[in-house]
Amino acid sequence: MSRLNIELPGLSLKNPVMPASGCFGFGQEFSQLYDLNKLGAIMIKATTLEPRFGNPTPRVAETAAGMLNAIGLQNPGLEGVLMNELPWLEQFDVPIIANVAGSEMDDYVEVAKEISQASNVRALELNISCPNVKKGGIAFGTIPEVAAELTKQVKDVSSVPVYVKLSPNVADIVGMAQAVEEAGADGLTMINTLLGMRLDLKTGKPILANQSGGLSGPAIKPVAIRMIHDVSQKVKIPIIGMGGIESVDDIIEYFYAGASAIAVGTLNFSDPFICPRLIEELPRKLDELQVSHISELVGRSWKTYAG
């Protein structure tokens, strides 16, 4: 009898731990390290209509308890993902969450329509918030009306539930969440990266060739917790939480805040075995907390409960 399984729109998760989009490629590399069947789900790298090379390098820079990335959505394009990546992933009994990105609304719609029909794609994650593409991306994520319109159009064509990935680079995250919920989102994933920059001490220039990039890692966890705490009280759809998770304690904190599952991004780089490790450690943590099922923890920070 599992204490970790979670049911979310489109997703039957054996456990609530999955790699975050962009930090796990399409799974092939990590499959050499451990059995991907252990994972609750896999959020694959953003897919765009056409293949993209992405930004020039350097694409990453380190920051205090975090990192910046400006990969620029490099990916083999819709066709490449449909032909190579998704079929390869079919050998695993793990739901795939396809991260969908684009420059124009039509791109999103087209990718969503096609990719949602792949047999192992159980949900879409609408990446309206990637700070690393100049056109479109960022505006989609900061203007509620635009985000809502995009959500609606994608919902109309998608064969699977649609999760919208929210950007933290906004003043009113609750307003944004409510806008996409109203537009039909089945769930939220949050948060994407904060916009940041580092400069090279010798040249004075930005370290990233793209100048700015997305800040991820433990540094941003308190921002994510705050946003999930605020949003989860104001929407009815579930939230998959992410941002700097590095321990089972962090997972518990995300659940308390209001997340129903979590994703690990940056920490896959520091410890490539982190996902299976956390999954293994979770039951003992639940014992400690005297909780029989992890879902009991969802929203404990704001739910009134006995004791």
Place this chain on the structure above:
Amino acid sequence: MSRLNIELPGLSLKNPVMPASGCFGFGQEFSQLYDLNKLGAIMIKATTLEPRFGNPTPRVAETAAGMLNAIGLQNPGLEGVLMNELPWLEQFDVPIIANVAGSEMDDYVEVAKEISQASNVRALELNISCPNVKKGGIAFGTIPEVAAELTKQVKDVSSVPVYVKLSPNVADIVGMAQAVEEAGADGLTMINTLLGMRLDLKTGKPILANQSGGLSGPAIKPVAIRMIHDVSQKVKIPIIGMGGIESVDDIIEYFYAGASAIAVGTLNFSDPFICPRLIEELPRKLDELQVSHISELVGRSWKTYAG
């Protein structure tokens, strides 16, 4: 011949290093540790019209490479500051930057008017961005029109230049900066804290009694650098930069980004001697960079320059 002196509206700084508001009280405690005359300036704790006790405790929580605070603007009120704190500070030959806060626009205006007349107050820092007061504060900092209106009203009554302290909790920091510049701000200080939260693992409840608080420290430095980089190219008024500064390298990075002076906040807690230490270390760093005056570094990240 100084290589560190900086001239800014209202402020003749012997060096560009000052403690940030709220991390240095009104100077008395630190004066027991070192001679405050060493400092470029002092940004005193926010002053409100009436004395405030602030938020219940706990008021601080630790985060990865950062901390959260929800002090809630505790201060002895305008009268207390005018009668006790500022006169005590007169023994030092250091310009005071008075951080002004309130719940209503009228509060700001009244405090600004009175405090700007104190003989050692050489500039105001309009705290439109404190996340820790429920009323007013946060909205002032996220709606450009409101921030501009406040700036204008304060400018009308202030006897000294007015710096506006920007909140990072916005989608468009450049728009905000331009709005307050247009409204007459003489300078900007940035950034204030990001909104964040931590939960107690045992109870599930927020660690801070106020629930959420302001995230400061090295964790937020990349966000500050990015914002200063973007804003400094779009406004003509100078910027005093802050956010996680812990080394002379960090100071250089802030200058490269576009700051003309910097403030140290959180790191005063980890190393109470940090300000005089950085001031002492700066000249050697300038030698290393083969720079004769620190102001040559301002904006190097985006200025085209020979080489």
Place this chain on the structure above:
Amino acid sequence: MIQQEIMRVISQQEIARNIYELTLEGTMVKQMNQPGQFVHIRTNPGLDPLLRRPISIAAIDQTKQQFTVIYRAEGKGTNLLAQQTENSQLNVLGPLGNGFPLNEFHPGETAILVGGGIGVPPLYELATQLHKQGVKTIHVLGFQTKEVVFYEQEFAEFGETFVATVDGSHGTKGFVTDVIEKEQLDFDGLFACGPTPMLNALQQRYKDRKGFLSMEQRMGCGIGACFACVCHVNEPVNGKDYVKVCSDGPVFPIGRVVLT
């Protein structure tokens, strides 16, 4: 005078489950003149963790320029602290705060020292110094369970020592207040350090007695500059309706601070 000093670790040992006794050496010790003061320790030279950890001074040895702290390895910072070994260097800020006043007790009087868990340590230096001035001490020490009891013998050398454990695995089952009542202990005044509920219980019972309580609060600066550690007071003190635990305290006369 508050100093920041890189101090040398003389010794460190686990004296009960997760309870460590750490002795440090440096010139700062000269400034330590009052039991109940604390130091603010940087547990790591880097940024993780960022904040210092406040720990009470448990014993002072002026001849050797050494002092001892006793702490529980609990979270990130104290666990890092527990990894320090002989000759490691630690960045220490101190001595901080105002400790227990000694001059309020006269030779021949009896003071009861009440400690709860990691509130016990500062009472040890207090007992030492009270004895030097001829004050008798009775000790009531409360712990969760047998495995985390420490310094029972050390206190016993100064006078009667009672231990209470919440689970009854050692000494009396229950709280320190239960012991005081059960044993009908008699005293001229009281010193206490421990969790707020314990201090609150003592303050309610003994608010009219001579007594001093040492408080805990989450801290930022530790020196009075950041307003992190304030408490409301029952009556204004120096025109202020609050005190700072770090610089006005951590020790306050019983009845002064609003405890909840």
Place this chain on the structure above:
Amino acid sequence: MIQQEIMRVISQQEIARNIYELTLEGTMVKQMNQPGQFVHIRTNPGLDPLLRRPISIAAIDQTKQQFTVIYRAEGKGTNLLAQQTENSQLNVLGPLGNGFPLNEFHPGETAILVGGGIGVPPLYELATQLHKQGVKTIHVLGFQTKEVVFYEQEFAEFGETFVATVDGSHGTKGFVTDVIEKEQLDFDGLFACGPTPMLNALQQRYKDRKGFLSMEQRMGCGIGACFACVCHVNEPVNGKDYVKVCSDGPVFPIGRVVLT
């Protein structure tokens, strides 16, 4: 097979100014079969710094299950690494990447090994293994200045070794390419590792020769999953217009990667 292993520090010493030679022991060594592969080292168990540091394998000792890296202590991570002493434990991920191909050279042939600064280390294991299979090696090593020159003797034991320093304080003044021209060195093929401008100069000069270049890029994962370390290629490889330095490289045939 890529492993993550807590490895034991056998020795560490500064062999030139800020240049450290570090030997580690563990079962991962069994997997190290190709010179030019690298390991990804966590320099601190905490979050500061967060990312691993890629460092080339400089020497492998299968009998002792030990390997050696040589690195420059420069920023936060490598300076922390330099503080490790005998018996410290280090979290290492490896072996990573594809190294220098040995089977492209036949006994009796001559390979020239060109290294720049901290690009020199992987050439040492390469020289060792080439010699085992009867390939002659000539070594051209470039450094900034005399004080940072290392392993000159060690390479000299395998064959002719030329050193260039930018400031002329040791060996020939100038760059490695100057040495190759000046000495009119003759070779059947070339291996190089060093800063991109050096690799670029070599690629332009010797693009039609048999040769292999080892590249550097800032990395995230080190295993091919994050797309941090990509480079454009001159001709598509396996239908892709890019390669990943970490998993497709770090070694590529000369001419394959677009260098600028």
